[in-house]
Amino acid sequence: MSNPALLEVIALDAEDAIAARSGGADRLELVTDMAADGLTPSREVFAAVRDAVDIPVRVMLRLADGFAAGDLDELVRRARALRAEGADEFVLGFLEDGGDVDLTAVETVVAELDGCGWTFHRAIDRAADRDALRKELAESVGLDTYLTAGAVGGVDDGIDTLLAEASRRGEPGYEARLLVGGGLRLSHVPALRAAGVDGFHIGGAARREGWAGPVSAGAVAEWRVALDA
Numbered sequence: 001m002s003n004p005a006l007l008e009v010i011a012l013d014a015e016d017a018i019a020a021r022s023g024g025a026d027r028l029e030l031v032t033d034m035a036a037d038g039l040t041p042s043r044e045v046f047a048a049v050r051d052a053v054d055i056p057v058r059v060m061l062r063l064a065d066g067f068a069a070g071d072l073d074e075l076v077r078r079a080r081a082l083r084a085e086g087a088d089e090f091v092l093g094f095l096e097d098g099g100d101v102d103l104t105a106v107e108t109v110v111a112e113l114d115g116c117g118w119t120f121h122r123a124i125d126r127a128a129d130r131d132a133l134r135k136e137l138a139e140s141v142g143l144d145t146y147l148t149a150g151a152v153g154g155v156d157d158g159i160d161t162l163l164a165e166a167s168r169r170g171e172p173g174y175e176a177r178l179l180v181g182g183g184l185r186l187s188h189v190p191a192l193r194a195a196g197v198d199g200f201h202i203g204g205a206a207r208r209e210g211w212a213g214p215v216s217a218g219a220v221a222e223w224r225v226a227l228d229a
Contacts, residue, residue: 010038011031018053034221059203060090091147092118101136118142130165138175167195
């Protein structure tokens with residue numbers, strides 16, 4: 001319980017970013033179009049967020065709903081544009097049709113990131129074999145975080161998997177930080193913190209009015225207090 005917990009908040013724009021920072025967020029995940037579970041934002045939106053806050057911003061690299069890479073040339077183009085704008089942290093994750101990690105897509109995109117830190121997102125929760133995916137990606141340059149709920153249905157369904165993976169921290173394939181998100185509630189925090197989990201990711205929970213409204217600094221502050229308790 002002594003390790004400080006990282007609190008990451010999904011932001012859609014500079015207004016969200018400022019509110020999240022004010023509430024105590026340590027880092028942002030910047031996306032657009034939450035109807036598609038978060039896609040790559042524009043270069044202009046990233047620039048506005050970068051100028052608005054002084055905390056790290058991880059930028060989503062994802063073109064469409066689902067976990068197929070899609071147009072790799074376009075993904076590379078967007079990654080290059082965001083790097084040129086100053087983005088230095090990213091979020092990505094691609095699967096093949098059968099649920100195996102799409103190594104070609106991951107390696108192609110990561111090659112454009114110049115060693116920047118990145119998160120493999122909740123594609124892991126739809127992988128055919130979570131353990132195999134982790135081990136295949138173990139040598140990926142810059143991979144320092146897995147965003148996961150432990151199960152497709154969210155943390156309620158995946159809590160046992162999360163606790164088991166937390167207990168393996170440091171093993172091959174399990175060196176990256178476990179960032180828990182997806183149906184995460186404050187009631188989950190004590191068990192996760194007791195297991196050594198030190199990364200928490202919230203989206204809708206940071207918004208009093210759901211995705212129709214902006215991030216609430218007060219809602220984020222409630223999470224900050226709970227994680228610091």
